[in-house]
Amino acid sequence: MASHMTDLLERTAPAYERVRRVIPAVEWPAFAEDVDAILALKRARNAVILAHNYQTPEIFNCVADIVGDSLALARQAMAVKADVIVLAGVHFMAETAKLLNPDKTVLIPDLAAGCSLADSITPADVDAMRARYPGVPVVTYVNTSAAVKARSDICCTSGNARAVVEALGAERVIMLPDEYLARNVAAETKVEIIPWRGHCEVHERFTPADIAEVREGHPGVVVLAHPECPPEVVAVADFSGSTAAMADYVADHQPSRVVLLTECAMSDNVAVLHPEVEFIRPCNLCPHMKRITLKAIRAALEENRHEVTIDPAVAAGARRAVERMLAI
Incomplete structure (x- = not known):
């Protein structure tokens, strides 16, 4: 058993190196076996994993092939050459991937990963x-x-x-x-x-009072708000933009302290790339995004679940709307 774990940790060491700043070493063995299995399954099935910015670090940084916000995932989904796409995100994202790849197998690890919008x-x-x-x-x-x-x-x-x-x-x-x-x-x-x-349901809960409290407790903090937040929140933030725009802001401006008013995993994933930046909470968890786990991704690849299908008549109109967006 000890030898197996030693070998497992050695194989997954490169993956852990990417997340060691946000996942304590003592916790990594709980993830290592699934990470190792998923990497092998991807090779065996010629599969790729698309992961949204709200996925947890062990998914986003260790098993995903393509990461980003909704726009980035939609654009990059068009260029996927693999036979199987696993969408680590919510159901509408998996549908978008299927719209743009009608001849490929698209899987979502949990059918209950929905969206209040x-x-x-x-x-x-x-x-x-x-x-x-x-x-x-x-x-x-x-x-x-x-x-x-x-x-x-x-x-x-x-x-x-x-x-x-x-x-x-x-x-x-x-x-x-x-x-x-x-x-x-x-x-x-x-x-x-x-x-x-x-x-x-994630962004509507942020308030101007949250920002005032953060500014009082953390002088000099830069506040970035997602545009799904209420307008009165956006009005008192320092910057508002998509998750990709937030990540770019941190990279370009290198604030010493920053708070991202969005889903919690976003801060963890950006923090991996910017250890010099202090990331302040609050944040709000998306219960739907958190239904996607390493074990669910592994099961999706092992059992071919859950395949996304779209009625051809519906797909034609939806694909047209998405492609019009991507043409701009």
Whole structure:
């Protein structure tokens, strides 16, 4: 047993080196066997793992092949050459990967990895908005089901929302489903934004009081807020941007202290690259993202679960909306 563990730790040493600043050495043996198995399974099945920025460090840094925010994953999914894609994220992300790779096997390790935003709107809701505002183009956030995307004109992410809205050349647009993202984009553009009432259960909980408390306790801290946060939070932050933009800000500006108002794993993953920066909490956990674990990824590759399928009629419309976004 001791010899097995020694060999296992030696094989996974390069992976652990990437996360040693955020995962104590005493905890690594609990991850090592699954990391080792996943790396072998990827080779055997010609598989790649796409991991969102909200995945935990042992997934994001040790087994993932492609990492990033929703936009980055969508763009890079188009270039995947592997036979199997495992999406370490939530269900709408796996659907997007399938839309862009209809002939590949796309797996999501846990079918219950959903999204409060995706659950906040249905295709019938989109139809009702179109009926209420005839001729107004519909911009749909990628945090939605393929069926909702199929009813829209174009998709957007938090990183490109303003660019997408302005690229349409319309005086006003319907923007679904995140109300706060829509309101934050509206503050940056002359285009009239008609919002929906959906919210992210992670970002909607941040308040200006959280920022005031952090500033009081940590003088000089730089506050970065995700645009899914309420506008009053974004207004008192130092910077607002997508998870990719937050990571770029830390890399470019090298603040001595920073707080990322987003999902907790984001700070851990950025901290791996910037040991000189002090990362202050608060943060909020996404219960859906945390359903994706090393053991679930391993089981997905071993048992081919859970394969993502999309009705061809729905896929055609949804793919068109996503591809229009990627063309901008």
